[in-house]
Amino acid sequence: MKILGIDPGLHICGYAVIDADSNNMKLLEAGICRTNTKLPIEKRLVQIARDINSLLEKFNPEFMSVEELYSHYAHPKTAILMGHARGVILEAACGNGTKVRSFAATRIKKSLTGNGRASKLQMQRSITTLLGLAEVPEPADVADAIAAALCCANSI
Numbered sequence: 001m002k003i004l005g006i007d008p009g010l011h012i013c014g015y016a017v018i019d020a021d022s023n024n025m026k027l028l029e030a031g032i033c034r035t036n037t038k039l040p041i042e043k044r045l046v047q048i049a050r051d052i053n054s055l056l057e058k059f060n061p062e063f064m065s066v067e068e069l070y071s072h073y074a075h076p077k078t079a080i081l082m083g084h085a086r087g088v089i090l091e092a093a094c095g096n097g098t099k100v101r102s103f104a105a106t107r108i109k110k111s112l113t114g115n116g117r118a119s120k121l122q123m124q125r126s127i128t129t130l131l132g133l134a135e136v137p138e139p140a141d142v143a144d145a146i147a148a149a150l151c152c153a154n155s156i
Contacts, residue, residue, distance in 0.1 A: 001156075002028070002061040004098070005149025006052070007141045008069075008086040011037055013048060014141030017059045018131075020153035027131050028059065030142045041081070045088045052092040064093040065101045065152030067108065067144060101152045108144075111151040123147055 001021065007014035016030035033051035035044040056064075069086060071079035093100045106116035112126045124136040124143045130150065137143040 001063070001153075002059055003063045003065055003149045003152050004055060004059060004061040005065045005145040005147070005152065006089055007067055007144035007148060008082060008089055009141060010041070010044060010048075010081050010085045011035055012139075012141050013051065013085065013089070014139070014143070014145035015052075015055055016142060016146040016149050017055070017061060018146070018149045018153060020156075025131060025150065025153055027133065027146065030137060030146055032139065032141050041084065045084055048085055049088045049092055052089050053096070056092060056096040056098060060096075061098055063101055063152055063156070064089075064098045065103065065148040066090065066093075067148050068102045068104050070105060101155065103148060103151050103155075108147050108151040111154050112147055 003018050003020055005016040013033040015033060017028040019026045019028055033048060035047045066089060069079055069082050090100060109118040109123060110116040113122050120140050127143055127146050128136050137146055
């Protein structure tokens with residue numbers, strides 16, 4: 001079963017595709033989709049949609065796992081902008097017939113480390129161990145996308 005994990009972002013979206021077969025999980029591909037910050041938001045959203053649709057077509061995952069938005073009262077505009085990116089990502093999944101699972105960041109962290117407040121480094125080390133990777137996944141957007149995919153695999 002293929003799962004596409006997404007760490008949504010307006011400038012950088014992390015993505016990861018895992019193949020979860022029984023208790024064996026294998027990372028097929030991971031990376032980032034980047035938009036041009038000089039473009040207006042509507043053009044950046046079109047680029048995100050294209051990139052996500054390309055991944056959906058290439059891998060045809062059964063599930064897409066997306067981190068839920070977190071809004072801090074001091075930065076409401078950030079959550080609104082992130083919501084735009086998350087919206088086009090969810091629409092792409094729906095248009096492709098891919099089932100979507102959303103998880104809070106704390107649930108993703110707890111799923112992999114046993115601690116919902118784990119640090120980025122703890123998450124990266126857990127991912128490295130679980131998937132038998134030679135290196136810690138970087139940047140953080142990629143690690144977050146892998147973690148989202150693994151959390152989904154653990155919840156099915």
